Amino acid sequence: MENRPENRKRHLLIAASLAVLSLAMLTYVIELNFPAFGMTWHGADGEIYGVARGGAANQAGIKSGDRLLTLEGAPLTEREQFRREWQALSPGDIAVMEISRGDYVWIAELEAESGFPFLDGYAIYYLVAAVFWLAGTSVLLSRALNIRAAGVYLLFCLSASVALFSDTRLNVTYTAWTGFAQRLATGLSMGALLHFSLLFPEDKCRRIRRLPLLLGGIYLPGLVLGLVAGYIVAWRRFEFHWISNLPFVAFGLLFVLWVFSLWHTYRTTAAADVKTHLREMAGGMTLTLLPFVALVVPGAIAGRAIVDMRLVAASLTAFPLALTYAIFQRRSSARLILWVRRGFVYLGLGTIFGAAFLMAMLVISWLWWEVTLTGVELTIGLMAALPAALLAALLRPVIDRLVERWFFATDSKIEERE
Structure with a gap:
């Protein structure tokens, strides 16, 4: 049983998790x-590196490697003006762009399209951020770790989520707060991951001397790099200075330290079960992190993306899943099964609330023709289904019984079927 201070800490962490979820929405x-x-x-x-087949740019003859110079007369370098002109356009409007291909410059007219729901492919950032958010929140709610380790793991997952969803189309236009948040959250996530490597498995931290000094060495470099890089990017004191990419170059060092931490734990621990668990988890988690490091570090050194950054973001998906699985497996397989079952429960609740919202909107639009199902309305309603599902205390026991009956039959039920 947790005491009151630990319960208060857990409630504060849950509030922080919901705040990040609200910010992402x-x-x-x-x-x-x-x-x-x-x-x-x-x-x-402004170099164009992705053109959707059949999209407005493709129809206008724009190709990968071309360069976007202006939008509605606003130069790309004038970021605030560029952002305002972009945001002022509505789907169906004709956008006038100045495009260059080598020495040739021409004016292209593109019909603006709705970004809903994929945001020109940038929605992958939100999907991967959601994986990190769910990983950290599920570990916290499951009590699979003590409150300290769970809090550090949640800090890592939430900072990684912020770093991802702030690096989307808003960051392409370099809106100040997103550029700053993305760099700072990147630095914080690196420190939190190394901190968590000191706390997992749970008995590891007891053997570490001078822990405050070690934590300072873990967090300060990432935070300082993030603050400096975020300041440069957000307020453009030095236009795209090389320092702004240092947090991403540091991922290479982070990867080396992560592997060293796993190796050190394996070498110094005397517990056979810890050694076995480390052997099982180290390879999988390291391999899931390696593709991201291999893709992002060379691009940061070169000062530009080597591959499409949406692919880089997608390469991170497996890491929080592998790490969370290792945490649950360390506690017990029964705990893992419990949370798989709860996943079914909340998926069912979310489906019910989402379907109820859509039905309500359809009925309202049928009764009053002025109401239309726009992309923004649908998105707000469907995302609101998630917190509503989490608070559905009355419906949860019913869905829980249905999930138990459909997916987790007891031995007696299996015998009856046979």
Whole structure:
């Protein structure tokens, strides 16, 4: 049983988790106000590196490698003006862009499209951020770790989530708060991951001397790099200075330290079960983190993305899943099964609330023709289904019994069927 101070800490951590979830929802809804053009470009120099087949850019003859110079007369380098012109456009409007291909410059007219729901492919950032958020929140709620370790793991997952969803189309236009948040959260996530490596398995931290000094060495470099890089990017004191990419170069060092931490734990622990668990989890988690490091570090050194950054973000998906699985497996397989079952329960509740919202909107639009199902309305309603599902105390026992009956039959039920 947890005492009152630990319960208060857990409640504060749950509040922080819900705050990050709300911020992600708000950011996504804001991004829906930016129309799509069927192409993606580098914010630094406007080089177009992705053109959707059949999209507005493809129909206008734009190709990968071309360069976006202006939008509605606003140069890409004038970021606030560029953002305002972009946000002022609505789906169906004709956007006038200045495009260059080598020495040739021409004017392209593109019909603005709705970004809902994929945001020109940038929605992958939100999906991966959701995986991190669910991983950290599920470990906290499950009590699979003590409150200290669970809090550090949640800090890692939430900071990684913020770093992901703030690096989308808003960050392409370099809105000040998203550019700053993305760099700072990146530095914080690196420190939190190394901190968690000191606390997991649970008995590991007891053998560490001078822990405060060690934690300072873990967190300070990432936070200082994040603050400096975020300041430069957000307020453009030095336009795309090389320092702004240092937090991403540091991922290489983070990876080396992560592997060293696993190796050190394996070498110094005397517990056979800990050694066995480390052997099982180290390879999988390291391999899931390696593709991201291999993709992001060379791009940061080169000062530009080597591959499409949406693929880089997608390469992170497996790491929080592997790490969370290792945490649950360390506690017990029964705990893992319990949370798989709860996943079914909340998925069922979310489906019920989402379907109820859609039905209500359809009925209202049928009765009053002025009401239309726009992308923003659908998105707000469907995302609101998640916190509503979490608070559905009356429906949960019913769904729990249905899940138990359908997916987790007892031995007696199996015998009856046979």
